[in-house]
Amino acid sequence: MNILDKFRLDGKVAIITGASKGIGEAIARAYGQVGAKVVISSRKQEDLDRVAEDFKKEGIEVTAIQAHNGKKEDLESLVRQTIEKYGRLDIVVNNAATNPAFGPVVATEDSAFDKIMEVNLKGAFMLGKVAYPELKKNQGNVINISSVAGIKPDEKTGIYSVSKSGLISLTKVMARDWGADGVRVNAICPGLIKTKMSEALWKNENVFKQIMHFIPMRRMAEPEEMAGLALFLASDAASYCTGGVYVADGGLIV
Numbered sequence: 001m002n003i004l005d006k007f008r009l010d011g012k013v014a015i016i017t018g019a020s021k022g023i024g025e026a027i028a029r030a031y032g033q034v035g036a037k038v039v040i041s042s043r044k045q046e047d048l049d050r051v052a053e054d055f056k057k058e059g060i061e062v063t064a065i066q067a068h069n070g071k072k073e074d075l076e077s078l079v080r081q082t083i084e085k086y087g088r089l090d091i092v093v094n095n096a097a098t099n100p101a102f103g104p105v106v107a108t109e110d111s112a113f114d115k116i117m118e119v120n121l122k123g124a125f126m127l128g129k130v131a132y133p134e135l136k137k138n139q140g141n142v143i144n145i146s147s148v149a150g151i152k153p154d155e156k157t158g159i160y161s162v163s164k165s166g167l168i169s170l171t172k173v174m175a176r177d178w179g180a181d182g183v184r185v186n187a188i189c190p191g192l193i194k195t196k197m198s199e200a201l202w203k204n205e206n207v208f209k210q211i212m213h214f215i216p217m218r219r220m221a222e223p224e225e226m227a228g229l230a231l232f233l234a235s236d237a238a239s240y241c242t243g244g245v246y247v248a249d250g251g252l253i254v
C-alpha cells in the first residue's frame with residue numbers, strides 16, 4: 001500500500017466533540033476531506049448546523065448532534081445516534097473543553113473546579129467508556145485534545161492545567177487497558193492556537209507580546225495546524241502509536 005493511502009479514512013466514522021469552531025472544526029474538516037463520515041458535536045445546535053452546511057458544500061458527509069460534554073445521557077445519545085445513522089464508530093476525538101476560571105488556585109471557586117473537571121476530564125472518560133465496545137469491534141482509536149498546560153502549567157491557566165494533566169493520564173491508562181484489544185489512545189497537546197477559547201491570550205497586544213517571547217517560533221498557530229497531527233494519529237499511518245503524548249506548540253515547552 002502506498003504510504004499516503006494509510007492517511008485516508010475512507011469508510012471510517014468519527015465523532016469530534018467541540019467541533020462547532022476552532023480546533024475541533026478543523027480536525028472534523030480534515031477527517032471529512034480524506035473520506036471519513038464525521039459527526040460533529042457541541043452544546044449549540046445552531047452553530048453545529050452552520051458548520052455542517054459548510055462541510056456539505058465542501059462535499060463532506062456530516063451529521064450534527066448536540067451534546068453537553070458533562071452529561072452522560074447526551075454522550076450516550078451521541079454514540080447511539082452515530083451508530084444508528086452510519087452503522088459504526090471508529091474514531092473519537094475528545095476535544096470539547098471549557099475554562100471558566102483563569103488565575104491562581106486560591107481565586108478559583110469550588111464550582112469552577114467541578115465544572116472544568118466535569119467537561120474537560122470526566123467527559124472524555126464517559127465518552128470513551130460509552131464508545132469502547134464499538135471501537136473494540138472496529139479496532140478504532142481515541143484522540144484526547146489535552147494542552148501543553150497539562151505538561152507544564154503556567155499561572156494563567158490554573159485548574160484548567162490540572163484537568164489537562166488528568167487527560168494525559170487518562171490517555172495512558174486507557175491505552176494500557178485497551179491496547180490488547182487493538183484500540184489505540186493518544187493525546188495531542190496544542191500550544192497557543194488562535195481560537196475563541198484562547199482570546200484572552202492573543203487579543204491584548206501586550207499580553208500577546210509577552211507570550212511570544214516564550215515561543216521559539218514567535219507566533220501562534222491557526223486551528224488547521226492541529227489537523228495534520230490529529231489525522232496521522234487517527235489513521236492507519238499511526239498503527240503502532242498508542243499512549244503517546246504529542247506536542248504541537250511552536251517550541252513553547254522546550
Ligand SMILES: NC(=O)c1ccc[n+]([C@@H]2O[C@H](COP(=O)([O-])OP(=O)(O)OC[C@H]3O[C@@H](n4cnc5c(N)ncnc54)[C@H](OP(=O)(O)O)[C@@H]3O)[C@@H](O)[C@H]2O)c1
Binds near residue numbers: 022
Ligand atoms: N486554543 C488554544 O490555544 C488551545 C491550547 C491548548 C489546548 N486547547 C484545547 O483544544 C480544544 C479545543 O479548543 P479551542 O481552542 O478550539 O476552543 P473553541 O474554539 O473555543 O471551541 C471549543 C468547542 O468546545 C465546545 N464546548 C465548550 N463547552 C462544551 C461543553 N460543555 N460540552 C460540549 N461542547 C462544549 C464549544 O461549543 P459550544 O460552546 O457550542 O458548546 C466549541 O465547539 C480544547 O480541549 C482546548 O482545551 C486549545
